[in-house]
Amino acid sequence: MSDTQTLHAAFAARIEAVLRALELEGALPPGASEAAVTVEPPRDPSHGDLATNAAMVLAKAAATNPRALAEKVVAHLQREPAITEASIAGPGFINLRLADSVWLDELRAIAGLGANYGRSNAGAGRRVNVEYVSANPTGPMHMGHCRGAVVGDALATLLEFSGHPVTREYYVNDAGAQVDVLARSAHLRYREALGEEIGEIPEGLYPGDYLVPVGKVLAAQFGPRFVEAPEAEWLPDFKTRTVHAMMDMIRADLALLGIEHDVFASEAELQQAGKPAEAEAWLRAQDLVYDGVLEAPKGKTPEDWEPVELPLFRSTKFGDDQDRPIKKSNGDWTYFGADLAYHMQKAAHADELIDIWGADHSGTVKRIKAAVAALAQGEGREIPFDVKLVQMVQLLRGGEPVKMSKRSGTFVTLADVVEEVGKDVVRFTMLTRKPEAQMEFDFAKVVEASKDNPVFYVQYASARIHSTLRKAAAEGIVPDPAALDRLGQDELVLIRHAAQFPRLVEAAAAAREPHRVAFFLYDLAAAFHAFWNAGNDAPEKRIIVTQDPALTGARLFLATQIGQVIRNGLALLGVEAVEEM
Structure with a gap:
């Protein structure tokens, strides 16, 4: 059970205290595993505020049936003043209804903790x-990068809020053939900056205008020195x-x-720095890398294929379908070989690794997980490693695909999208x-002022709360918890x-x-909009009831704390809680 000081954790602690009491009474054997005991809201709110499976989980250890054990648990819980009803459902679930005072105390807790409500x-x-x-x-960054960027950043913030020190890391793939192509593309723009007419960008080079300023900087630095020079002279520097x-540019995006x-x-x-070579030596010492020959490609074998001995990582030992080469036949490191060394480097400074990848990298997941599993085995420690695959985003405008950006040459840039919406x-x-689900981003829909637009709907709730507070202040009424006992069932539902927020945050982080x-x-x-709209038909249900300042103060206090929870949640997502729209 969690030690987080939330309402749910507090009642989990009460259940735990009851179980300790039953041990003393001899109804439960000491040391029975309670790892599977849960205390959470029932799926159907009509069943109560909280439910626990404690009797179901522990009945076998107690050598009794779940309902019999549940009766003993309920007998203890009924003595709790904060619990107005404890009942047994089905084969032995226990449903609890909490006193109104519990929820009012939670409202005060939100006010007291403020921006830390939900932190654990x-x-x-x-x-x-x-x-x-x-x-x-x-x-430049494009919308294919954007989704993974947001998911990763929000996850990092969520983990920090939940008690994890987090390192946000970016792996710069600056050693592959694509970087050579980039340098050649920049060289073309460099020549252009020096006055050469380059015409249409040749096939195989990056065509975007974003390299134009790079070419100008290179021209200013080097003058015409490398216009006719052999590639070997300028390629490394370029x-x-x-x-x-x-x-x-990427950092700015x-x-x-x-x-x-x-x-x-x-x-x-x-x-x-020789890290891949170090990784290879370490893995050989663990008998996890050996020299071997890859199997011929499945299907019809290409005429030019011939068996070559390569250093192979024993990824099959960790669930992969074949062992993987860490070097090419020319002695260069494979992408996997370098990536393996990189993950070893990351693991040296972390207890857990999480990678956010595009869905097109799904074929690499198994082998990298095998590499991290090998590292954990060799070091004799657990290194949890999770890969989140993020699907691409389809850009639409009013349902029609969006045309490509001239600046990028092939895609719509992230900067273009942020500038617009x-x-x-x-x-x-x-x-x-969910990140693994396909997504459409329609420029028209994401700025639509309707309930169907989640961004607007949540921001509007925040703005509506602030608008109500400003209106009340103009009438001389401020949030006041003095009369919270005046709040009724509609307010308690809200x-x-x-109050689910701390538990939700903890579960989302886990x-x-x-x-x-x-x-x-x-x-x-x-829920807040429904509460607010009820006042349209019934004036007595409005948040501001001018002739009843005490009730208004209590409702304003409630609205303020709902706004605080919305603000806390939006902060985890990196989104501002607006005060007016």
């Missing part, structure tokens, strides 16, 4: 490395300088989304579906909903699923 130490200080974006440094320029990484790890530097709209929208926060916020906003 559930992570217990376990260090997590979250690697996300890691786009090739060959151009690679370094162009990658640096691209990473500056990410900043538009409010994203900053702690670490930018360079693949080129990794290789220059704003950071908050982009970030929230990216979290309105409090019950908001599952590594930040989209759960967005789903929760939409439901909470819907």
Whole structure:
């Protein structure tokens, strides 16, 4: 059971105290495993406020049937003043109804904790490395990168809020053939900057206009020195300088989304430092790398195929379908070989690794998980490793596919999208579906002022609360908890909903699923809008009842705390809680 100080954790502690009492009475044997005991809201709210499976889980250890054990648990719980009803359902579930005072106390707790409401130490200080974006440094960010960027950043924030020290990391793939192509593309723009008519960009080079300023900088630095020079003379320097320029551009694009990484790890530097070779030596010592020959390709074998002995990682030992080469026949490291060394480097400074990848990398998951499993085995420690695959985003405008960007040459840039609809709209929208689900981003729909637009609906709830507070202040009425006992069942329903937030945050962090926060916020906003709209037909249900300042003060206090929970949830997603719209 969690030690987080939330309403649910508090009642979990009460259940635990009852179980200790039953041990003393001899109704439960000491030391029975309670790992599977849960205390959570029932799926059907009509069954009560909380439910526990304690009797179902522990009946076997108690050598009795679940209902008999449940009766003993209920007998203890009925003595609790905070519990108005404890009943047995089905084969032995226990449903609890809580006193109104419990929910009013939770409302006060929200006010007292403010921005820390929902924060916990559930992570217990376990260090997590979250690697996300890691786009090739060959151009500006596009919407394919955007979704993974937002998912990774929100997940990192969620984990920090839940008690994990987090390292946000970006892996710069600056050692592959695509970087050579980038340097050649920059060289073409360099010649253009010096006055050469380059015409249409040749096939195989990057065509985007974003390299034009890079070419101008190179022209200013080198003059005509490398116009006719052999490639070997300028390629290394052009690679370094162009990658640096691209990473500056990528950092600026990410900043538009409010994203900053702690670490930018360079693949080129990794290789220059000999890390892949170190990884190979370490793995050979563990008998996890050996020299062998790959099987011939399945199906018809190509005429030019011939068996070559290569260093192979024993990934089949960890569930992969074949062992994987870590070097090519020319002696260069394979992408997997470098990636293996990179994950070893990350694991040296973390207790857990999380990678956010595009869905097109799904074929690599098994082998990298095998590599991390090998590392954990060799070090004799557990290194949990999770890969989140994020589907691409289809851009639409009024249902029609969006044309490509001239600046990028082949895609719509992230900067273009943020400039048009704003950071908050982009970030929230990216979290309105599970990352593995397909997503459409329609420019028209994401700015629509309707209930069907989750971004608007949640932001509108925040703005509506602030508008109500301003109106009340103009009438001389401020939030006041003095008369909270005047609140009725409609208000308590809203409090019950908001009180799920700490438990939701803890569960979302444990599952590594930040989209759960967005789903929760939409439901909470819907509950608040329903509460607010009830006053349209029944004036006595309005938040501001001018002739009853005490009740108004209590309702304003409630609205303020609902706004606080919305603000806390939006902060986890990197979205501002607006005060007016």
